[in-house]
Amino acid sequence: MSKNLLKMREDAKSIFFSGLQSVNPEKAVYRYCKVKDNIFYAGNWSFNLSDFKNIYVIGFGKAAAPMSESIEKLLSTRITDGNIIVKYGHRTKLNYVNIIEAGHPVPDKNGIHGAKQILELAQKAGKKDLVLCLVSGGGSALLPFPANGISLKDKQQTIQTLLSCGATIHEINTIRKHISGIKGGLLAKTAWPALIVSLILSDVIGDDLDVIASGPCVPDPTTFKDCMDIISKYNIAAKLPESVIYRISSGHSGDIPETPKPNDPVFNTVRNLVIGSNVNAILSAKQKAEALGYHTIILSSMIKGDTSQAAYFHTAIAREVIKTGNPVPVPACILSGGETTVVLKGDGLGGRNQEFTLISGMEIAGLDNMVVLSGGTDGTDGPTDAAGAVADGYTTKRAYELGLDPSAFLKNNDSYHFFKLLGDLLITGPTNTNVMDLRIILVK
Numbered sequence: 001m002s003k004n005l006l007k008m009r010e011d012a013k014s015i016f017f018s019g020l021q022s023v024n025p026e027k028a029v030y031r032y033c034k035v036k037d038n039i040f041y042a043g044n045w046s047f048n049l050s051d052f053k054n055i056y057v058i059g060f061g062k063a064a065a066p067m068s069e070s071i072e073k074l075l076s077t078r079i080t081d082g083n084i085i086v087k088y089g090h091r092t093k094l095n096y097v098n099i100i101e102a103g104h105p106v107p108d109k110n111g112i113h114g115a116k117q118i119l120e121l122a123q124k125a126g127k128k129d130l131v132l133c134l135v136s137g138g139g140s141a142l143l144p145f146p147a148n149g150i151s152l153k154d155k156q157q158t159i160q161t162l163l164s165c166g167a168t169i170h171e172i173n174t175i176r177k178h179i180s181g182i183k184g185g186l187l188a189k190t191a192w193p194a195l196i197v198s199l200i201l202s203d204v205i206g207d208d209l210d211v212i213a214s215g216p217c218v219p220d221p222t223t224f225k226d227c228m229d230i231i232s233k234y235n236i237a238a239k240l241p242e243s244v245i246y247r248i249s250s251g252h253s254g255d256i257p258e259t260p261k262p263n264d265p266v267f268n269t270v271r272n273l274v275i276g277s278n279v280n281a282i283l284s285a286k287q288k289a290e291a292l293g294y295h296t297i298i299l300s301s302m303i304k305g306d307t308s309q310a311a312y313f314h315t316a317i318a319r320e321v322i323k324t325g326n327p328v329p330v331p332a333c334i335l336s337g338g339e340t341t342v343v344l345k346g347d348g349l350g351g352r353n354q355e356f357t358l359i360s361g362m363e364i365a366g367l368d369n370m371v372v373l374s375g376g377t378d379g380t381d382g383p384t385d386a387a388g389a390v391a392d393g394y395t396t397k398r399a400y401e402l403g404l405d406p407s408a409f410l411k412n413n414d415s416y417h418f419f420k421l422l423g424d425l426l427i428t429g430p431t432n433t434n435v436m437d438l439r440i441i442l443v444k
Contacts, residue, residue, distance in 0.1 A: 001394065004369060004444065009390055011292050012373040012440050013426070015285045015333065020377055020428070022284030023435045025063035025136065025201060028276040029070035033199070040075070040130075042197050043273045049078060052195075053128040057082030057097050058118045060143040061136030061213060062378050062434045063201050065092040065099060071132060072096055083121055084134065085114035085142045090430050105163065105383075106156050107144035115145040115182055122187055125194035133187075133196055137203025137378055137434025139213025140173055145182040147247060154241040155179060165234040166343040168304060169204055173214040174222040175230060177259055178251060179244055180214065184259035185267070187216035192266040202277040203378075203434045205302045205338055209272050217270050220259035224251030277301075278337040278435045281377060285335055285438060294333035294442065303338035303439070307352045310340045311359035314441055318370060321443045334441040342382075348414020351382025353437055354389045354425075358415040360441075361391030362406050368393055369444040375426045378434035382416075388426040388437075389419040398422060 033042050040047045049055075055078050059068055064084040069092055072079065082097030087104040100114035125131050146155045158179065162172045177184030188196055196217050204211040209218045227248045231237050237245060250256045260266060278301045289296045299317070303310055314334065321332045328334070340352045350358075353374040360372040375381070375388030396406050399422060409418040419425045 005371070005392055008369065008371045008442050008444060009392065012371050012390060012442055014292065015288045015440050016373055016375055016426070016438055018288035019281035019285035019438050020431060020433070022280050023201065023276045023377060023433050025066040025276070025433050026070045028201060029067055029199060032273060032275045033074060035074050042199065042271070045197070045271055047130065047195070047197070051128070052130040054080040054125070055130045055132065056080055056121050056125055057084070057132045057134065058121055059084035059134030060114070060118070061134070061139035061201070062087050062090050062104070062430070063136035063432050064134050065090055065094070066432045067134040067136065067199065067201070068094055068097045071134065081121060083114065083117040085111060085118070087138055087142060087430070090432055102142050104138045104141040106159055107141050107152065109152060111142055111144040112152060115143050118143070119145065119182060119187070119190055122191035125191045127193045129194040131191050131194050131196045133198040133217055135198055135213045136201040140176050140183070143182060143213065143216065145180055147179055147181045149247060150179050150243045154243050157241055158244050161236050161239045164344045165236055166306070166341045167230065167234060168341060169339060170208070170211050171230045173211050175227050176214045177220055177222060178224055178227050179247055183214035183216050184220035185215060185218055185264070186259065188218070188270050189260055189266045193269055196270045198270070198272045200272060200274045201433060201435060202274050203436050205304050207274050207277050218272060219262040219264060219267055221262065223258060224248055228252050276433070276435060281435050281438055282335055282337045285440065289333035289335070294331050295328045296333040296335060297328040299334060299336040301337040303336045303340060305340060307340040307342045307355050308359050311356045311363065314439065315360050315363040318364065318441045318443050322367070330443050332443040334443070336439045337436055339436040342413065344413055346412030346414060348409065348412040349382070349384055349417060350413055350415035351376070351384055351386070353381040354384070354386060354415035354419055355410070355413065356439065357389040357391045358406060358410055358418060361395035362410070364393050365396040366393055371442045373426065373440045374437060375428070376437050377431060379428040379431040384416045385427065386416060386419070386425040387428045389415065390424050390426060395422065395424070
């Protein structure tokens, strides 16, 4: 491998980590929140702390621990009590807030235990109390509280089915909200009439508040009919538990109340503030790429849909850069964000970022001076310990020399073992944040 290509691979990683640093949860909290003269400022809102009898901290998501750490430094002994739920291995040392570790992306019993503790705090909150709700990516899975008649096993089966069929995060969370006793605005309803201030790290396309962590403190515009349409779209009714089908059918016929809608008065005492998103990561990555000497273009922070189609689209642009110098001249950096989906057809191991990189590596095979990196900002791509992977124009050549067939690994959805054997996995460890994915293509 040439020195130039090695340098490009290091550049790609530097650009990725620059984007990651910009969505550091602790820094994000401090950017938007401060306490001065007993006034708590959150964005454009301000609250006199003397007006509150109790201050409760609740949270759920991969960034809940570092967000809580910042809140503890801002409010310290003013905090009455607190409970947060994080993914296993995503904890930190806190003094006033309790941490519960739970399963992600498939919920487990620890998640239910944590959700019950959060609901108990919400029920304690009264008109003179402030509830700080810290929301981040992964919150949907980490805050499981199945509705009456639905078991944890039923919910696990439902989520696994939705993940496997290629449903989008919006579609998954639509169903999550309608089989839950806490999501889709129900947490806000439980805490009413207390004041709720939600600080949110967004991990969804367009930063839709009702989708992030399935919107526990946000009005839900989706309906039971939407759930029926999703089940029909993917033809998964036979794969879902009877209890889930029964609840959604009952809701569709009007026998079960809908989730709270935008006109519900419980949201009059709720303030939601996005403190970090995929756009922040991409803009920081752009700044780093330009500092490294690359002409940089941002395609979009809202890339979604099939992973393979996204890979074909991105690599087509990279080839256009080489041939015509459009839409940006070399040396070029092509950036995008968002979150694609993979339809599982094999029984291998991997995730959307590793699969994107594998397909891209096959598409740019034989091309000099081109590097592709795709990584999840949470440090976890699918059920693996990798955030993503790195490939270049010689990746497939190196694979064949090792006796590896890229097409066979792709067909089996086994991108993880492909890149592990090549030594090209992107390993970050838990990042304690999550603002979807960051894709980087460098061309010289």
